[in-house]
Amino acid sequence: MAAINVNGKALETDAAPDTPLLWVLRDHLGLTGTKFGCGAALCGACTVHIEGEPARSCQVALTDVGTRKITTIEGLSTNRSHVVQQAWLELDVPQCGYCQSGQLMSAAALLAQNPTPTDADIDTAMAGNICRCGTYGRIRKAVHRAAELLKKENA
Amino acid sequence: MNAEVQSLTHNTRRDFLKLGVLAGGGLVLGISLSGCSKPAALGAGGQPVAWLRIAGDNTITVLVDKSEMGQGVYTALTQLLAEELGVALEAIRVDAAPVGAVYTNNLLGAQITGGSTSVRDGWEKLRKAGAQARSMLIQAAATQWGVAPDTLKVDAGAVVNGRKRLSFGELAEAAAKLPVPTDVTLKPAKEFTLVGKPAKRIDTASKLDGSAIYGIDVKLPGMLHGAFAQCPILGGKLASFDATAAKAMPGVKDVVGTDNGVVVVADHYWQAQKALATVNVEWDAGANAALDNAAIRARLKKASSRTGRAARSDGNAAAALKSAAKVVRATYELPMLAHATLEPQCCTADVRADAADVYAPTQTQTIAQATAAAVVGLKPEQVNVHTTLLGGGFGRRLEVDFIAAAMVASKAVGKPVKVIWSREQDMTHDTYRPPAFDTVAAGFDAAGKLIAWKLDLTGPSITARMFPPVVATAIDPFAIEAATNYPYDVPNVAVNYNREEVGVDVGYWRSVSHALNCFVAESFMDELATTAGKDPYEFRAALLAKQPRFKRVLDEAANRAGWGKAPAGHHQGIALMEGYGTYMAQVVEISMKDGALTVHRITCAVDCGQMVNPNIVDQQVEGGILFGLTAALWGDITLERGQVQQRNFDTYRMLRLPEAPRIDVHLLESSEAPGGIGEPGTAVVGPALANAIFAATGKRLRSLPIAKQGITTA
DSSP, X not given: OEEEEETTEEEEEOOOTTSBHHHIIIIISOXXXXXXXXXXXXXXXXXXXXXXXXXXXXXXXXXXXXXXXXEOGGGSOSTTOSHHHHHHHHTXXXXXXXXXXXXXXXXXXXXXXXXXXXXXXXXXXXXXOOOTTOOXXXXXXXXXXXXXXXXXXXX | OHHHHHHHHHHTOOOOOOSOBOTTSOXXXXXXXXXXXXXXXXXXXXXXXXXEEEOTTOOEEEEEOSOOSSSOHHHHHHHHHHHHHTOOGGGEEEEEOOOOGGGOBXXXXXXXXXXXXXXXXXXXXXXXXXXXXXXXXXXXXXXXXXXOGGGOEEEXXXXXXXXXXXXXXXXXXXXXXXXXXXXXOOOOGGGOSSTTSOOOOTTTGGGSSSOOOBGGGOOOTTOEEEEEEEOSSTTOEEEEEEOHHHHTSTTEEEEEEOSSEEEEEESSHHHHHHHHTTOEEEEEOGGGTTOOHHHHHHHHXXXXXXXXXXXXXXXXXXXXXXXXXXXXXXXXXXXXXXXXXXXXXXXXEEEOSSOEEEEEOOSBHHHHHHHHHHHHTOOGXXXXXXXXXXXXXXXXXXXXXXXXXXXXXXXXXXXXXXXXXXXXXXXXXXXXXXXXXXXXXXXXXXXXXXXXXXXXXXXXXXXXXXXXXXXXXSOOXXXXXXXXXXXXXOSEEEEEEEEOOOSSOBOOOTTTHHHHHHHHHHHHHHHHHHHHTOOHHHHHHHTOTTOHXXXXXXXXXXXXXXXXXXXXXXXXXXXEEEETTEEEEEEEXXXXXXXXXXXXXXXXXXXXXXOSOHHHHHHHHHHHHHHHHHHHHHOOBOEETTEESOOSTTTSOOOOGGGOOEEEEEEOOOOSOOOOOSSHHHHHHHXXXXXXXXXXXXXXXXXSOGGGTTOBOX
């Protein structure tokens, strides 16, 4: 059994050490909000935070996680209260929604490092997340809106 | 499609939902659908249908028969019912309907979500169901209060009489015992309070916290996980396999052969995926071992010299071309494309001796059920299909190829099994958009008037594989879209279709043949404008005097885009189309620098008739445009030795956020019948973009993708 810290909880898993974090989360811990899209860090659907940094969980083996703290979409907030969730809801961003866990995690990580991102900052931070439904225009607006909400929260 | 699928529907008809007490203690309110436009397709005419459940605790659940794949049907169809029922959208929850003949899509003849038909099919049905339910609830209240029903009204989930209120939940039990009224009056459009309003989607919240359940997220007690490999050569089969090594690996429970592949079943997916790589498989390559793109192109080119079947014939185009003072001809070729839904194909099956449950992200419950049953030797009525959310559909999940492996594996191990395709399996085993090899000719008379238009389409037929009886006597209707409805005022028009199979299974891909044929027709119209020495917008506008809906969207797009007034160094292209009863025009504004393309802005004018939810219409137009833009820029599936060369998103490129241009959508008010909106945007952007590139460079693009035409796309 390996110890793993997910969403603030100390958990144990019997997954083999080489199992990608994505499948540890989905199959072993039952956290299916993190999605499988490509298995090759090309689509961003599996994005989680490791110590607050965005990471493609399909490319991180369990053994490499160690004691670092993992945050998934399920742990981004309780009651969808994170500013990116509020903004996404306000702008009705998702269509099929499959990529949106990864989009939200990338956006949340961006705002944590840069609370007032420019369009260019958003381009850089969000380029790794594919949305096949084409919600990019609303995602861009929602990141800006989340930045406004963040400013109010911090005021 | 009707005949074939209808018989299938009849064979699989079941009484899924009956009036009765729910587990929660409430009642299912049965609503008859007698009086539908095609009652025969519903099977037993007056069979009770539950579109709606009202529980004693006032929980109101709408059962939506269409699959939610991002296009917003859970919201839009619920709006239709809620409009007549008299409840706020927020007060309603949605469940996926099961399989049932009563849920037959009257436009397609089976329980299918596709062809941008959902609102058109549901427009009457769901409003009528809501009105019937309202009438029954009012009657129940009238009886209880001893007053005439016409003195009562509904308000926010209750029947009201002055200050007295009875909630729908309080009335549900009595209402469900009443006869279903056959004759209800629907609200006129001017009284709509929900329909036509830009409501928020009801599925958004669950898509923001990981709680939405897609096919890949299904969890069942005791469930095992399957990884799947199919014959790398398209159309090939499984010959034999040796799984000795795999079976010795941790967690592996069994290795099972299917018709065309091998499934490793294990406690966890990663165990199955790792073990799959160790299975030694002998494949039966079949007929495609040498197939490549050159061979496909050669077949289509040769076939294109035949005279095809006439799909439209006005006047005599051949004679008019002979007598024309000037004739213009061109050949257009279009590539195969993958759907690339972001959720890879997947399915969960629980097969037992006398029944099965299938949890599938499917666009066709009818065919999924029949297929699942056939694979394991059950009767369709022994198979329950549970429709999950779909992580993208785009036509890919009209196929049922992702169901068999889960059924076979579950039957073999006697437990529920979830099979997930790798991205590589998904990309290399799609049913691809048909390739096309089309020739087009037009003639002008001595006065410069366009007098002849002749379009000859050549390609494989999707419908011939999916619904063979449809093409036994008729041309595949999904091969000649945006071709036979050529709108311009030309006296001699011929559209011919040459079916030529190429050895690859082709599939319905968002907007189907609209995207192929609109590219050819609207690119060539631009060529003709150049020949005529006219502005592309004005050339089109002058030929649309008898087509007010086309003219209106063309004018609107041109005006909104500032046609002819692009900033220095920017260039514009325009294109239009009618598809699914929706009229659309787009203007694409680009710049070219040292051979590199930048798309700055896309302006789209839409007349889709009466709208249900402009917020969702806007989403669909934006998303549809980006789907089509991705394909126009990069989409290209190629074969070598019968194997698809694109395996993941590194070689099958997707548009990303920094590359997404500004899109301005202009929705026109219209009282016309509702049109479909999920697909038209995809078809129109390609030719508008190619026309803009011509305006910028003088280079006419007669094949796609653009990235392979000597243009850099950054």
